[in-house]
Amino acid sequence: MNDSYLKFVNSPFGGRLARSLGLPKPEVLRRYRADRPEFDGLIAIGAGREPRLFDALASLIASIGMTSVAHESAGLWVPLANRHGLMTGRFEPAEAGAPGKLAALLFDASGIDDSSQFQPLHGFFHDTLRSLGKCGRIVVLGRPPEACASPRQWTAQRALEGLVRSLGKEARRGITANLVYVAHGSESAIDATLRFFLSPRSAYVSGQVVRIAGNRNQAPPPDAPAFDWRQPLAGKRALVTGAARGIGAAIASVLAAEGAHVIGVDIPSARDALDATLRQLNGSALSFDIAAPEAPAQIAAALDELGVDIVVHNAGITKDKTIARMTDAAWQSVLDINLSAQERIDDALLAGGILRDDGRIVAVSSISGIAGNAGQTNYATSKAGVIGRVESMAPQLRARGITINAVAPGFIETQMTAKMPLALREAGRRMNSMSQGGQPVDVAQTIAWLAHPGSAGVTGQIVRVCGQSLIGA
Template sequence: MTDRYASFVRSGAGRTLVKRLGLPDPPRLRRHTPGDPIVPGPVLLGAATGGRLAERAGKILAAAGVELPDPGAGESTERFAALVYDATGITDSTGLRQLYDFFHPRARSVLPSGRVVVLGTPPDECGSPREATAQRALEGLTRSIGKEFGRGVTAQLVHVTKDPDAGTWTSLEATLRFLLSGRSAYVSGQVVRVGAGTAVAPADWDRPLDGQVVLVTGAARGIGAALARVLARDGARVVALDIPAAGDELAAVANEIGGSAVQLDLTAPDAPQRLAEHLAERHGRVDVVVHNAGITRDKTLGRMDADRWDSVLDVNLSSQERINDVLLERELIPAGGRIVSVSSIAGIAGNRGQTNYATSKAGVIGLVESLAPALRERQISVNAVAPGFIETRLTARIPLVIREAGRRMNSMSQGGLPVDVAETIGWLAWPASGAVSGNVVRVCGQSLLGA
């Protein structure tokens, strides 16, 4: 779907009108192309006094081929593709001044579509209330930077456990590679937690899913089709699943990526067993399960019939629970496996006329939060993504005024693309991301809706 406003804004007449009237100015976002470097320029790495992560982050970035200028740089005219700051040394509110001292002189030095990443300590792991208070304050900083810097610049906070293991460092590398790259173009204002756990670095970071068997539900179109393409590009053997009515589109996607197609209605009573048998017979396992299948049946709650409620909850939430139960019971998801579910910002903020949908998507968040600790001993991670306004067939049907509001009410002043959701899920699916679990990552351009 074409964003005609964004196209007009990029014209000569459009640029003039935007500046004169102060209209939303959608930037061109830097998205990933295979073979791209992680960042298109130098990355400035700074740290608060006593920070525990700067040295490790520097080694990760240097090994990835990132140029790291002297930390004293940046107060002149030098431009940076990213600013990375280790704030773990801030142990009380007075120490927050160090954030100002680092970011204030460099606020205009970040290139368009640049990146800001702040490294912190999970507040619940802090040694004192004062330290926890200071570390919690970092969220306000990063979310504000994401709204202030503009020009497609994103800002994230990464909480890294105080009790790291080898998996922590591998997953920190995976997280930095994702957040600094074009893969995270429509992700901003997020808090990502990197804990301890099993994580395996790939032999080739351009194919981080090489050899992995990945199931994608709802793969025939939209976000699901983009998912199948991105995961296959990254080396996965994709099992693409959708309902029989979407069989032709599903087959086209599977043939395009060299994957396999499974036609199955996930709400059928025997669907989990049939799916488990297929995966066991054809592949012997499934390394990554991506629960993408979902439907909408919109009505205000007072006008909604029971069938609309039941069908949405069954497809969007209950089917995920049933499939997880069977695959886990039969041990088809091995140690090092991944479960990634698609939620929505509607599950965070709610949405008028979508009580059934919002309930189901909030339930997906609850599923992730409850499963993550339960699956830790089995070395299986579980995370969710929560898309905002994404340009798909569904959003193309939204009335014009509401559609334009959805596009502009975020820090990017534009809708996201299905590939933005797919890239985020791809990162969570990487074997290198095993110590990232229990997260809900919004892919919404830092929407003004919700938290």
């Protein structure tokens, strides 16, 4: 579905008209393309007292090839960067306001342990934000509040969430702002997450809080296989339900592009579309109704010989009515397909050892599962249940190195949203910091990050793909 307003206000005539009438002008988001550099430009570094993640950040910036400039709050950055062989300089406050000078802002707040130590946050963003270019990236790093040593440190680190979410709403121009809490001892596990949040892959993910923690008590063995950042899923097998079209097809495509062999599942009536999607990806198609009692055993049997590394629960339906007008069948079918089928499939794959150790489970929830929605009691219940599964199963799966996470899409341009009444569709598009709907690929790229071998420290997380929707938390 095309957003005609977005196209119009970004045309020469439409842009002039929007400016003269004071109309909002959503930015055309920069999304990942294989034929364009994923990382380029200047990244400004800031810090609070005693930054503790600088070594990990210097290593990351060196690996992605960006050039850094140090704000005055990051006095230790320049000598450290020089030791890592980085091209670096100093950000001059006089340069503030030079549009497009910076591609990203990165602030290490890990050492802040008291609310009296927030001044560097103000100084850094006051000086640099106006120099951040269109579709720029803001990332703040801290320590998980619940793991802090004192109430004052917990308070200070929790306050970062208000800062980051407000920055995302102030910046506009396609800029995203996200917060990453890094647990002590997990500094070496930040690369995949920071690469995602600094890249065009996260174009529609903003205002999010992600925690990185060690996934196992022991360190990975020294002979653990490395992966290619260009195809990190090479050699992996990925199961995607609801893969015939829409978001499911986009998920299958992105996972395949990253090297995975994709096994797509969809209902028998969608067999032709499923075959066409998987044929283009050199994948495999399984035609099952996941709500059928026998489906989990059938899926497990089809996967048994080679197993699977990634399971993406994307299949879902809506049957919207207010609860007073909703039939029992409409209630039950939505709960069964959107939630109970996930539980049954995972039970079968885990019990049989078909989902291998160090595997990934990613489920598709919804912002309706976070905020609720009138006329969607069945759907919102099912999607809130998905969140409950993620939160409850993460500790249980940790011993096997398996992560489980969920994405919660907001308004995504699909065949389903194209059928919405015009007023509701426009409200869904505009009620977020990006003032536009997302694309299926935005959901797919977020899932690919959570499925990444470098995301072993990210588990039990709910990540909204909603352009920082004004609905919900």
